[in-house]
Amino acid sequence: MHSLLGNWVPPSERSKFTAMTYSGTQLGIVVTFALGSLMCAHGFAGGWPSIFYVCGISSFIWLILWMWFVSDTPAEHKRISREEKEYIMGLLADSTHDTKKKELQVPWLEIAKSMPNYAIVVSNITCDWGLYTLLTYIPTYMNDVLKLDITTNGLFSSLPYIVFWATVFCGGWLADFFRNRKLMSTTNTRKLFDTI
Template sequence: MTTLLASWIPPDERGKFVTLVYNGIDFGNVLALVASGWLCDVEILGGWPLVFYVFGGLALVWTFVWLLVISDLPEKHPRISAAEKAYVMQRCGVTREKPLPIPWRAIMTSLPVWAIMVVQAGNNWGFFTLLTEMPTYLKNMLHFDMRSNGVLSAFPYMVLWVFSLTYVAIIELILTRVRVPVLVIRRISMAIGW
């Protein structure tokens, strides 16, 4: 996804688009948890198996649409105009003459790379533990019905989604009106996220 964003989105617009793209995960969790609670509560196909059929079918439809509509590079996209292609390629500044060799040794011996991998592993563990165990906890320990369970389980992801969109809007205002350097904004954001 990072490569797609670098190839298609101009640098001055990437902040908001990266937020929108990656917050799709949180928005998807909100929709999926609420819909799953509702689907488990209905009696069609036994309730909970319906969740797998619905989301499996949606995944197949999404895959088909993705393969038809999305292209890795603007220069390979069959359905955009020449003017749009030239605009995107000029604004993004990505050239594809000869790829550089990947410095695997430098990557694998880099302390910042290892720090990012450890932090990402911890983030994934917390994210998926909360995502999978909260509905079980709400059902078995707090005895919520399935519909309420889905809505309550979705609440943290809704808050995260709204906060992220609000935060990026504030950052965009600061970048455009106050003219704070991007590096300063990134450092402040990392301090807030810490």
């Protein structure tokens, strides 16, 4: 996704678009919890199997739409106008996109020895650990301790992810605000928002 966003989005708006892209995970959890609980209680194919059918079919439709509408670069896109391509390419002209491509060697050894790299790995592992722990145990807690019915359980279980979605979404806008107003450097902005 970062490569795709780097080819389409000007640097001044990348945090915002990255946040919109990745906040889709939380939005998907909200929708799946809420609709999944309804499908479990009232769905076809015996209730809970309908969740898997609907999610699978939705993912397949998303794949078809993605393949039809998305290209790696504006220059490769077949369904946008010439004016739109020129506009996007003009916005990207000042960033790292130049017409001459050069082959770069990946510095694997330096990456393996890099402490900032390990900080990113630890940050992602701990974030995902918390995310999946909540994802797994909130519905169990709502059922076993609070004794909520399945539909109410799904709605209440989705509430933390609504907050998570809003936080990620707003964080991207705020990061671009900090960066564009030169309140913080790009590196410090990214470090701050990754820490949060």
